[in-house]
Amino acid sequence: MTDSAGRARVRRGRIRRWADDGTNDKNSQQEFKWLKRGTSMTRKQWLLSGFVAFTCLASTAAVSGPIENYSPVTAQRLENPEPGNWMLYRRTYDGHGYSPLDQINASNVKNLTPVWTFATGVVEGHEAPPIVNNGVMFVATPMGQVIALNAKTGDEYWRYKRQLPDDLFQLHPTSRGVGLWEDKLYLATTDDHVVALDAKTGKVVWDTKVQDYKKGQYMTLMPLIVEGKVIVGGSGGEFGVRGYVAAYDAKDGKELWRTYTIPGEGEPGHDTWQGDDWKNGGGSAWMTGNYDKETKTIYWGVGNAAPWPGETHPGDNLYTSSVLALDPNTGKIKTYHQYHQNDSWDWDEVEAPMLIDLQRDGRNIKSLVHPGRDAIFWVLERTPTKINYVAGWPFVSTDVWKGIEPESGKPIVDPAHKPVIGKRVEFCPSLWGGKDWPSAAYSQKTGLVYVPANENFCGGFTGEKVALKPGELWLGTKPEDIGLKTKPGADHFGELQAWDPATGKKVWQHNFPKSQLFGSVTATAGDLVFVGGTNDRNFRAFHAKTGELLWEQKTNSGIMGMPVSYEIDGTQYIAIQSGWGVDAQRIQDALATNNIGIEANVPQGGVIWVFALKK
Amino acid sequence: MLVFSEGDKEGKLITAADVPAGGPPVHAWPKDPNTSVVRSASRLNEILIIKLDPAELDEKTRARAVDGIIAYSAICSHAGCPVTAWVKSDAGDKEVFKCMCHNSEFDPREGAQVVFGPAPRRLAALPLALVDGSLSVAGNFIGKVGGAQPG
Numbered sequence: 001m002t003d004s005a006g007r008a009r010v011r012r013g014r015i016r017r018w019a020d021d022g023t024n025d026k027n028s029q030q031e032f033k034w035l036k037r038g039t040s041m042t043r044k045q046w047l048l049s050g051f052v053a054f055t056c057l058a059s060t061a062a063v064s065g066p067i068e069n070y071s072p073v074t075a076q077r078l079e080n081p082e083p084g085n086w087m088l089y090r091r092t093y094d095g096h097g098y099s100p101l102d103q104i105n106a107s108n109v110k111n112l113t114p115v116w117t118f119a120t121g122v123v124e125g126h127e128a129p130p131i132v133n134n135g136v137m138f139v140a141t142p143m144g145q146v147i148a149l150n151a152k153t154g155d156e157y158w159r160y161k162r163q164l165p166d167d168l169f170q171l172h173p174t175s176r177g178v179g180l181w182e183d184k185l186y187l188a189t190t191d192d193h194v195v196a197l198d199a200k201t202g203k204v205v206w207d208t209k210v211q212d213y214k215k216g217q218y219m220t221l222m223p224l225i226v227e228g229k230v231i232v233g234g235s236g237g238e239f240g241v242r243g244y245v246a247a248y249d250a251k252d253g254k255e256l257w258r259t260y261t262i263p264g265e266g267e268p269g270h271d272t273w274q275g276d277d278w279k280n281g282g283g284s285a286w287m288t289g290n291y292d293k294e295t296k297t298i299y300w301g302v303g304n305a306a307p308w309p310g311e312t313h314p315g316d317n318l319y320t321s322s323v324l325a326l327d328p329n330t331g332k333i334k335t336y337h338q339y340h341q342n343d344s345w346d347w348d349e350v351e352a353p354m355l356i357d358l359q360r361d362g363r364n365i366k367s368l369v370h371p372g373r374d375a376i377f378w379v380l381e382r383t384p385t386k387i388n389y390v391a392g393w394p395f396v397s398t399d400v401w402k403g404i405e406p407e408s409g410k411p412i413v414d415p416a417h418k419p420v421i422g423k424r425v426e427f428c429p430s431l432w433g434g435k436d437w438p439s440a441a442y443s444q445k446t447g448l449v450y451v452p453a454n455e456n457f458c459g460g461f462t463g464e465k466v467a468l469k470p471g472e473l474w475l476g477t478k479p480e481d482i483g484l485k486t487k488p489g490a491d492h493f494g495e496l497q498a499w500d501p502a503t504g505k506k507v508w509q510h511n512f513p514k515s516q517l518f519g520s521v522t523a524t525a526g527d528l529v530f531v532g533g534t535n536d537r538n539f540r541a542f543h544a545k546t547g548e549l550l551w552e553q554k555t556n557s558g559i560m561g562m563p564v565s566y567e568i569d570g571t572q573y574i575a576i577q578s579g580w581g582v583d584a585q586r587i588q589d590a591l592a593t594n595n596i597g598i599e600a601n602v603p604q605g606g607v608i609w610v611f612a613l614k615k
Numbered sequence: 616m617l618v619f620s621e622g623d624k625e626g627k628l629i630t631a632a633d634v635p636a637g638g639p640p641v642h643a644w645p646k647d648p649n650t651s652v653v654r655s656a657s658r659l660n661e662i663l664i665i666k667l668d669p670a671e672l673d674e675k676t677r678a679r680a681v682d683g684i685i686a687y688s689a690i691c692s693h694a695g696c697p698v699t700a701w702v703k704s705d706a707g708d709k710e711v712f713k714c715m716c717h718n719s720e721f722d723p724r725e726g727a728q729v730v731f732g733p734a735p736r737r738l739a740a741l742p743l744a745l746v747d748g749s750l751s752v753a754g755n756f757i758g759k760v761g762g763a764q765p766g
């Protein structure tokens with residue numbers, strides 16, 4: 001064989017071998033059109049599901065297929081949801097994460113027992129609450145799947161599987177749920193589309209591209225639905241995006257408005273940035289907002305500035321690490337509050353604040369309550385035109401803040417613990433903060449806020465100037481340099497805390513000696529607080545008034561998602577997805593490497609668990 | 616042919632001398648020698664090239680190496696992130712490829728098999744040849760490029 005012949009062969013091989021970008025794009029276009037025509041199934045899957053349906057008919061098992069008697073979702077039903085349903089991310093627009101059901105309560109929760117389970121067949125972080133509308137449950141999983149189930153029996157009606165592009169990479173392979181409106185549901189995807197599905201069949205009704213996943217733009221949140229608008233926010237702060245909140249017409253997917261979380265030239269707040277820093281300044285908005293139905297104001301949390309070291313983007317950097325008050329009809333920013341300025345710690349403040357009516361210092365306050373990633377428990381007052389600082393205090397120990405300016409509510413930073421370029425800086429708490437995205441809950445009955453907090457974790461990194469490459473991690477430090485350290489002598493990490501926001505007093509606390517706490521909290525009128533979030537895979541119920549551990553159940557995997565409660569035919573159920581991954585896993589890796597005796601094996605794989613009282 | 620995909624020499628041909636012994640890896644794009652097109656438009660084409668002591672390599676890996684130089688897909692088999700780090704393993708003393716998305720580690724000495732983390736399989740390997748002093752590709756990827764997508 002001659003040299004040249006050999007080379008020729010190599011070249012031919014190469015043509016076949018490399019992903020051909022042109023062809024690839026055409027393929028995905030075709031696939032996209034196909035999806036738009038109203039189905040996500042391949043022909044083979046059609047044949048298979050036909051076969052399944054046939055065998056089911058022949059047996060006595062429940063038949064999968066379209067949902068009959070589906071209850072359309074209206075503005076009125078979202079504003080005043082029936083006690084037995086869970087149709088919004090935190091059940092109600094005020095973001096309380098509270099169920100008024102009390103059949104399961106502190107005195108009988110010991111009899112709580114699984115009634116059905118369902119394996120999702122998907123790995124990674126299952127972070128979505130099972131959404132329930134009059135007996136029908138919709139569960140979003142990682143990899144862009146949605147499963148519709150009979151919430152009483154656990155039988156599947158249909159499943160949607162998004163065909164994600166081959167070259168997509170997912171730093172956060174997860175979804176936090178589907179939003180509901182009329183007879184449709186809405187999924188925000190990691191390849192940065194919003195997809196509307198027919199609630200009865202799971203067929204695609206419309207599919208709108210929001211931004212370009214190739215540039216590191218993606219979504220993981222559950223869309224917020226307000227009066228026929230599907231409202232989403234983008235992820236990608238770690239890729240140097242410019243964050244936004246955008247609204248789509250629930251009917252046809254037409255974009256109605258888009259508000260950037262970082263003001264452009266000529267807009268108020270633009271002068272809190274220098275040069276072109278604002279163009280890639282981060283401010284992602286990757287969690288569902290809350291909504292004040294009286295003043296028609298959306299409260300939406302905004303993430304950290306990018307890249308991490310504040311030195312790379314001098315200024316206050318509005319509206320990063322803030323809450324925005326938005327007009328749902330226009331997206332116009334009514335007002336805002338910035339929790340901390342010139343973020344340097346990756347402290348996203350994306351979890352929307354809870355809307356709580358408080359009696360504080362002898363007056364009624366329409367408050368916004370936000371236990372921050374920045375370790376400060378924030379109490380603010382919302383008025384139609386302004387957000388006022390009321391109080392703030394550290395709910396875990398921190399060396400970053402020396403105090404809070406009493407008038408403005410601006411925290412006072414200790415420069416010794418603020419990351420800079422060219423020098424390693426350590427700070428407490430860690431990058432994941434006092435509390436990350438997993439939600440706190442508020443019980444109207446006890447008047448307490450329940451916070452999934454982490455104590456005794458510190459972090460650190462060496463800042464460096466790095467050029468931005470679209471679609472590549474842009475942290476302002478080497479990813480391998482990021483540390484998670486436990487404080488010497490720490491006797492616990494996770495803390496479930498109960499705070500009285502009216503007085504600023506901690507009423508009780510439960511410590512987890514060998515685990516972080518990385519799961520959303522839900523409270524119920526049965527004086528119960530439900531939470532997973534630990535590396536021993538347990539799902540737990542605590543007494544809402546005393547913090548006493550009343551019940552626990554070991555599950556298949558670790559739990560990060562949100563517990564929900566619903567009612568069908570007079571029976572109250574508790575549901576949760578167990579499926580460990582993403583940041584809970586990342587913290588776990590760091591913990592297990594540094595600490596002998598910490599559970600290292602938390603198996604992945606999602607299962608939906610549903611519980612009720614033993615009859 | 617192979618060219619640098621990042622750094623000062625971005626776009627320049629990679630010679631055997633450009634690959635430092637013992638790591639860290641050089642990040643590369645394939646370049647079509649006929650058309651001179653650098654195939655960088657799909658990120659699935661990015662490659663890691665590393666030079667290690669041939670005595671450290673297992674048999675199969677050694678057979679693919681030129682002068683201890685071996686190449687792998689830079690796309691993590693977990694969720695498809697770029698494998699960017701060359702650090703001491705969480706699970707041993709050796710330096711390994713690490714994907715910073717979810718901490719998967721791959722040992723290039725043993726066919727880039729997974730030594731830590733959620734990745735389900737090794738990185739795809741790419742046989743190399745030396746042509747006129749420059750590195751070039753000598754065959755198809757061995758294994759699948761890209762992340763796993765259940766469902």
Ligand code: FES
Pocket residue numbers: 170691692693694695696714715716717718719732733734
């Ligand atoms: S994509 Fe590499 S470890 Fe997850």
